[in-house]
Amino acid sequence: MGVKHAREYSDILGELAEAMHSIGDGYLFFEMETADWEELEEAQRVELMEALADDVFYALGEEPVLHVGGGIVAYRPKHHIIEVSVDQKEVRIIRLI
Numbered sequence: 217m218g219v220k221h222a223r224e225y226s227d228i229l230g231e232l233a234e235a236m237h238s239i240g241d242g243y244l245f246f247e248m249e250t251a252d253w254e255e256l257e258e259a260q261r262v263e264l265m266e267a268l269a270d271d272v273f274y275a276l277g278e279e280p281v282l283h284v285g286g287g288i289v290a291y292r293p294k295h296h297i298i299e300v301s302v303d304q305k306e307v308r309i310i311r312l313i
Contacts, residue, residue, distance in 0.1 A: 218277040219291055219298070221312040228298075228310055232269035235300035235308035237261070241285035242268055273298075 221228055236242045243253045243261075245268055256264070268284070275282055276291040276298065287302045298310040 219273060219312065220293065220296070222296075223312060228312060229266065229269050229273065231308070231310045232273060232298065232300070233262070233266045235289075235310065236268045236272065236284065237265045238307050239285050239287035239300070239302055242287065244285040245271075 241250075243250075243264060246264070253261070272282060272284060272289055276289065280291045280293075282289045287300060287307070290299045290301075292299060296312045298312065299306060300308045300310070
């Protein structure tokens with residue numbers, strides 16, 4: 217199926233990576249321990265969130281709702297957006313067109 221988009225993938229990925237970072241414990245998606253996350257430098261954390269965003273983007277093409285740590289990421293194809301929520305509150309909307 218895939219996530220349909222008309223914007224530049226790099227722009228979408230950048231926004232999605234920022235949203236993944238806002239989840240706080242998104243690293244749990246990789247089954248990483250909190251202690252390991254805390255040992256990383258900020259640049260390494262940003263890099264890891266970019267990898268997570270890439271994985272999540274492609275996974276949303278198969279599964280429209282994903283649990284990422286304490287957050288939920290949902291692909292809404294009718295609205296051409298990806299929603300990232302934490303604690304039932306909307307954190308970020310990433311527009312795909």
